[in-house]
Amino acid sequence: MPDQNKHKSEQNSNPKGPPNLKKIRKPLFWFYGILFMILASLLFTRYGSGPREISWLEFEQEMLIQNDVEKIEVINQTVANIYIKKEKLSSSKYQELQNKFNLNSSGPHYIIQIGSLEGFEKKLEEAQASALSEDKVPVRYVNQIDWTNILYWILPFALIFFFWMILLGRMASKGRTGALFNFTKSTAKITTKETKSTITFDDVAGLKEAKTEIMEIVDFLKNPEHYTKLGAKIPRGVMLVGPPGTGKTLLAKAVAGEAKVPFFFLSGSEFVEMFVGVGASRVRDLFKQAKANTPSIIFIDEIDAVGRSRNRANFFQANDERENTLNQLLAELDGFGVNTGVIVLAATNRADILDKALLRPGRFDRHIYLELPSKDERIEIFKVHIRPLKKAKDINIEEMASLCPGFSGADIANICNEAALIAARKKRNHVHQEDFLMARDRIVGGLERKNKITSKKEKEIIAYHEAGHAVASWHLRHVDSLMKVTIIPRGKSLGSAWYLPEERQIVTKSQFIDQICASLGGRVAEEIVFGDVSSGALDDLEKVTKQAYSMVAYFGLDEEIGPISFYDSTGKNEQQLVKPYSEDMAQKIDEEVHKLITTAYERTKKLLLDHREELETLTQLLIKKEVVEKDELENIMGKRKKFSNEHKKQHQ
Numbered sequence: 001m002p003d004q005n006k007h008k009s010e011q012n013s014n015p016k017g018p019p020n021l022k023k024i025r026k027p028l029f030w031f032y033g034i035l036f037m038i039l040a041s042l043l044f045t046r047y048g049s050g051p052r053e054i055s056w057l058e059f060e061q062e063m064l065i066q067n068d069v070e071k072i073e074v075i076n077q078t079v080a081n082i083y084i085k086k087e088k089l090s091s092s093k094y095q096e097l098q099n100k101f102n103l104n105s106s107g108p109h110y111i112i113q114i115g116s117l118e119g120f121e122k123k124l125e126e127a128q129a130s131a132l133s134e135d136k137v138p139v140r141y142v143n144q145i146d147w148t149n150i151l152y153w154i155l156p157f158a159l160i161f162f163f164w165m166i167l168l169g170r171m172a173s174k175g176r177t178g179a180l181f182n183f184t185k186s187t188a189k190i191t192t193k194e195t196k197s198t199i200t201f202d203d204v205a206g207l208k209e210a211k212t213e214i215m216e217i218v219d220f221l222k223n224p225e226h227y228t229k230l231g232a233k234i235p236r237g238v239m240l241v242g243p244p245g246t247g248k249t250l251l252a253k254a255v256a257g258e259a260k261v262p263f264f265f266l267s268g269s270e271f272v273e274m275f276v277g278v279g280a281s282r283v284r285d286l287f288k289q290a291k292a293n294t295p296s297i298i299f300i301d302e303i304d305a306v307g308r309s310r311n312r313a314n315f316f317q318a319n320d321e322r323e324n325t326l327n328q329l330l331a332e333l334d335g336f337g338v339n340t341g342v343i344v345l346a347a348t349n350r351a352d353i354l355d356k357a358l359l360r361p362g363r364f365d366r367h368i369y370l371e372l373p374s375k376d377e378r379i380e381i382f383k384v385h386i387r388p389l390k391k392a393k394d395i396n397i398e399e400m401a402s403l404c405p406g407f408s409g410a411d412i413a414n415i416c417n418e419a420a421l422i423a424a425r426k427k428r429n430h431v432h433q434e435d436f437l438m439a440r441d442r443i444v445g446g447l448e449r450k451n452k453i454t455s456k457k458e459k460e461i462i463a464y465h466e467a468g469h470a471v472a473s474w475h476l477r478h479v480d481s482l483m484k485v486t487i488i489p490r491g492k493s494l495g496s497a498w499y500l501p502e503e504r505q506i507v508t509k510s511q512f513i514d515q516i517c518a519s520l521g522g523r524v525a526e527e528i529v530f531g532d533v534s535s536g537a538l539d540d541l542e543k544v545t546k547q548a549y550s551m552v553a554y555f556g557l558d559e560e561i562g563p564i565s566f567y568d569s570t571g572k573n574e575q576q577l578v579k580p581y582s583e584d585m586a587q588k589i590d591e592e593v594h595k596l597i598t599t600a601y602e603r604t605k606k607l608l609l610d611h612r613e614e615l616e617t618l619t620q621l622l623i624k625k626e627v628v629e630k631d632e633l634e635n636i637m638g639k640r641k642k643f644s645n646e647h648k649k650q651h652q
């Protein structure tokens with residue numbers, strides 16, 4: 001664990017650093033422990049074994065009139081200490097005193113609380129006037145600091161302080177020594193030559209262009225003269241942009257592994273703390289450290305945590321702290337001169353929301369886009385992640401890559417791991433193709449829950465619903481090819497039709513409409529068969545409605561509305577409370593969406609009525625077998641017509 005070792009050696013080699021709380025914890029612990037005991041015993045003495053408090057009447061009748069009192073001491077005008085004459089102490093009425101004090105004790109033996117000093121003096125005078133003896137009892141007035149009272153007030157604070165110190169001690173023992181004093185320091189993990197990352201460019205599959213660009217950066221740092229002698233300026237900031245799981249962090253770690261220069265790695269959220277000003281000082285500290293170790297690389301993951309656009313209208317939250325941090329980051333990026341040997345890499349999934357100032361030339365001016373992998377790239381990624389597994393001979397990487405369109409590198413890594421877990425659960429010695437397919441289904445659809453549906457009626461409704469999707473999509477020209485239909489519940493869904501999506505960058509209007517019809521197939525089947533509809537179509541309807549709205553309002557695919565788009569790539573509209581179109585337009589959009597969906601519904605209904613028999617046969621087979629594969633679908637509905645064959649050919 002190189003990081004931990006580094007941490008330790010830093011603590012020890014820093015004599016001026018913050019005090020080691022672990023060391024000071026022990027004496028402090030004992031000190032406060034003893035203090036606590038003293039206070040407790042003082043309180044106990046005060047209210048437990050000290051002189052007994054008596055009433056005026058008892059004092060007057062039993063002691064004063066009997067001439068037993070030696071002297072009275074009035075303390076702070078509030079308490080009177082009563083001292084009994086030594087010779088009287090042996091009498092039987094002072095039995096309790098004999099048990100408590102020894103007979104030579106000077107006292108005080110009793111106390112009386114005085115309401116008002118004047119009243120006390122008056123009562124005392126009157127009582128002495130009627131007493132047997134002529135001798136007056138001497139009264140002394142004493143002003144004293146009442147320590148027990150003071151300690152009584154201090155005690156709660158001492159206790160709070162005591163527990164606070166224990167807490168700090170715990171933090172220290174968990175290795176966060178000095179966290180309290182060091183919170184303005186950068187929290188970046190440092191990879192040096194000695195502790196370099198084991199990830200190399202070989203572990204990054206696909207991403208050819210990105211790799212070439214990023215390798216160039218490594219070269220900038222290793223051979224700067226090569227570029228500077230031609231007068232070129234070495235870039236300062238490189239932004240890796242792409243959907244989650246496409247390998248941005250992996251690529252940065254590979255740079256750390258290959259560059260052989262100090263690499264500062266931290267996440268954007270680490271700058272943001274609850275204390276004001278911490279973010280900015282962490283940025284300052286990070287750049288200071290990087291400059292002291294040139295040539296070096298700083299990698300800020302998830303930079304959108306600090307780099308969000310400052311002028312985005314945000315009525316509900318002001319975030320000055322984040323802005324201060326961003327300003328500091330901008331200042332630091334500007335601050336270090338050209339060719340200083342520090343390169344800043346950053347990664348984000350949301351380049352659209354970043355502050356424009358961050359992206360301008362001289363800052364993060366190089367952008368490397370990482371896309372979801374193509375089929376060939378998926379094959380390469382599969383190869384990387386299958387490498388450490390014990391695989392069976394039947395593994396077909398190409399088939400798997402084609403069954404995972406739209407999957408990111410992270411998804412593929414997940415499938416490989418899940419497949420190994422499934423094989424282990426089956427007590428197999430090798431991971432088989434079947435395990436990979438199960439892992440894929442599980443990752444896409446969630447866990448299989450065979451016992452979720454108990455009633456026969458529900459099973460029937462679900463079977464008709466899924467068969468509806470299957471039959472409709474089988475006869476629609478532009479829907480992806482259907483692989484299998486199941487009514488085994490998985491994750492949140494009760495059944496599903498599995499398609500093999502085509503890899504495409506754009507979607508045509510006919511494809512949109514066919515997809516909407518296929519999604520409505522389940523609901524339509526329920527209506528045709530039962531004359532009643534269920535809540536089971538929620539997901540389908542949600543998808544259909546969103547698709548229809550985006551067709552009309554974003555993609556300009558509706559004839560009535562025309563080629564107009566209300567999409568806002570800057571994301572500013574999300575924050576605004578008003579829509580970017582008039583009431584009139586809003587109404588028109590709603591009408592068009594409604595028209596589009598109802599037309600598609602009627603079309604699907606006609607399609608299913610035309611193929612009513614197929615619907616029936618497929619449903620019965622589904623109820624019997626729960627899973628119907630592609631060849632059985634072909635048996636029932638015939639091969640998909642030529643258009644679908646073309647489509648499949650394209651896909652393969």
Ligand code: ADP
Pocket residue numbers: 203204205206207242243244245246247248249250251347381384408409410411413
């Ligand atoms: P992000 O883009 O969200 O930073 P990561 O780099 O953290 O994604 O990727 C997560 C995981 O996905 C990696 O640890 C790796 O196992 C896998 N992965 C992603 N892309 C690739 C790739 N191109 N080659 C190999 N593995 C990859």
